[in-house]
Amino acid sequence: MKTYLYKLRPTKPQLAAMEQTLAVCRHLYNGALAERRDAWENERRSVTFAQQCASLPALKEKSAYLPSVHSQVLQDVMHRVSRSFENFFRRVRSGEAPGYPRFKGEHWYDSFCYRQFGDGRGAKFDADGRLSLSKVGAVRVCKDRPLTGTPKTCTVTRRADGWYACIACDTGPEPLPKTGETVGIDVGLESFATLSSGEAVPNPRLLRRAERRLKTAQRRVSRRRKGSGRRNKARVLLAKAHLRVRRARLDFCHKVAHDLVRRFDAIAIEKLNIKGMVKNRRLAKSISDAGWGLFVSVLTQKAESAARQVIAVNSAYTSQDCSHCGGRVPKALSVRLHSCPFCGFEAHRDHNAALNILNRVPKSGGDTAFGETATVVAA
Numbered sequence: 001m002k003t004y005l006y007k008l009r010p011t012k013p014q015l016a017a018m019e020q021t022l023a024v025c026r027h028l029y030n031g032a033l034a035e036r037r038d039a040w041e042n043e044r045r046s047v048t049f050a051q052q053c054a055s056l057p058a059l060k061e062k063s064a065y066l067p068s069v070h071s072q073v074l075q076d077v078m079h080r081v082s083r084s085f086e087n088f089f090r091r092v093r094s095g096e097a098p099g100y101p102r103f104k105g106e107h108w109y110d111s112f113c114y115r116q117f118g119d120g121r122g123a124k125f126d127a128d129g130r131l132s133l134s135k136v137g138a139v140r141v142c143k144d145r146p147l148t149g150t151p152k153t154c155t156v157t158r159r160a161d162g163w164y165a166c167i168a169c170d171t172g173p174e175p176l177p178k179t180g181e182t183v184g185i186d187v188g189l190e191s192f193a194t195l196s197s198g199e200a201v202p203n204p205r206l207l208r209r210a211e212r213r214l215k216t217a218q219r220r221v222s223r224r225r226k227g228s229g230r231r232n233k234a235r236v237l238l239a240k241a242h243l244r245v246r247r248a249r250l251d252f253c254h255k256v257a258h259d260l261v262r263r264f265d266a267i268a269i270e271k272l273n274i275k276g277m278v279k280n281r282r283l284a285k286s287i288s289d290a291g292w293g294l295f296v297s298v299l300t301q302k303a304e305s306a307a308r309q310v311i312a313v314n315s316a317y318t319s320q321d322c323s324h325c326g327g328r329v330p331k332a333l334s335v336r337l338h339s340c341p342f343c344g345f346e347a348h349r350d351h352n353a354a355l356n357i358l359n360r361v362p363k364s365g366g367d368t369a370f371g372e373t374a375t376v377v378a379a
């Protein structure tokens with residue numbers, strides 16, 4: 001699956017129709033959530049996705065607003081409710097303390113989805129390149145790159161700087177030619193990542209600048225009086241700054257992941273407990289900054305579609321152990337050089353860690369980052 005993001009150029013009536021769709025969807029969402037909650041609280045009865053979908057036609061007949069929204073979009077709302085309950089129950093079962101699914105306020109619902117794409121469906125491209133959305137109209141699109149594969153769904157999203165269409169396409173696997181190379185990657189604070197080949201991927205500078213702007217924007221909002229027009233303006237600027245950071249981060253992850261997937265058949269990474277690390281005060285900023293979690297998911301997706309492997313290995317003592325002789329060389333975080341008293345091997349601390357990660361790739365089988373068993377990998 002590949003997703004394509006296109007900026008929309010709606011007319012005023014189309015804009016109003018999209019805002020209206022969001023409002024209707026949000027009310028339906030909240031209503032469906034209340035139905036499930038009440039059925040359980042009053043009658044100890046569970047309401048299913050199928051039941052809620054089946055009740056839509058009857059609701060539509062009674063409502064003045066529901067008919068203004070395409071039926072697939074309404075079904076998708078039911079899907080979202082169902083998914084948030086599934087997530088809730090899954091987390092309850094695994095012993096966490098999740099919050100009950102929430103009602104969505106005005107600013108907390110900003111997308112709707114056509115679950116089918118193409119001729120005779122809710123969303124399709126017209127011959128003149130406009131994106132035809134049922135009940136909204138034929139919207140002009142900045143189509144800066146062509147779609148590949150078979151488009152499956154179309155999600156319309158409201159963001160701080162306008163409206164976007166996100167079209168998910170089934171592209172099938174696009175395997176890359178084998179290179180016979182495997183790499184280990186260490187995530188660092190000094191560099192974003194260090195490869196077992198000794199290369200360092202520096203932290204993105206652009207991101208730093210975007211983050212400084214974000215801080216300024218945040219302060220501007222806090223200074224201004226609640227409910228004032230000036231604060232509202234500042235709030236929009238803050239949302240845009242957030243958007244910029246998110247985009248810069250994603251772009252960086254894509255570039256790094258693309259390069260790795262092209263060069264290596266198998267990529268070994270540490271099995272990291274991101275949640276645990278963000279709790280750690282000192283590492284918190286760097287880890288969340290570096291966006292390692294985002295990177296791993298981008299890398300995994302790219303690897304999957306290119307028939308490459310991402311292998312998660314045990315991360316204990318990767319920076320302490322000597323990658324050459326296996327001896328344990330304890331060192332503080334401030335010590336940047338690994339210098340082994342047993343065998344004399346010397347390397348940058350992060351390089352040594354990356355080599356350890358590479359060494360830990362199991363010769364046959366093991367966990368991959370996407371939860372399957374790794375097949376034999378040449379280490």
Ligand SMILES: [Zn+2]
Pocket residue numbers: 322323324325326327340341342343344345
């Ligand atoms: Zn050694």
